[in-house]
Amino acid sequence: MEAFIVFLLVGLVVGVVARLLMPGPDPIGILGTIIVGCVGALIGGYLWTAVFGPNEGVAWIGSILMAMALLFLYRRMTVGRTSRRTVV
Secondary structure, eight states: OOHHHHHHHHHHHHHHHHHHHOOOOOOOOOHHHHHHHHHHHHHHHHHHHHHOOOEEEEEEHHHHHEEEEEEEEHHHTTOOOOOOOOOO
16 A cells, blocks of 8 residues: 555656646646656656666656656647537
């Protein structure tokens, strides 16, 4: 249970840092930030370690870069969409 809470906190921190480094509108809330941060931490940390080796404490750079890439993709897919709900 502790590992899961730590994983969520790391995801939140990585997601927040990625959102702060990316200029422009932020169409996601806190839950989206956590999800983007967790996925970025998993994929980016793994790729960073695979490419550069097991450097102590440096995989967070890859995590933030991957979270920024995911946030960029999310923005490209969602910004500009309009809701087509009809009020009757």
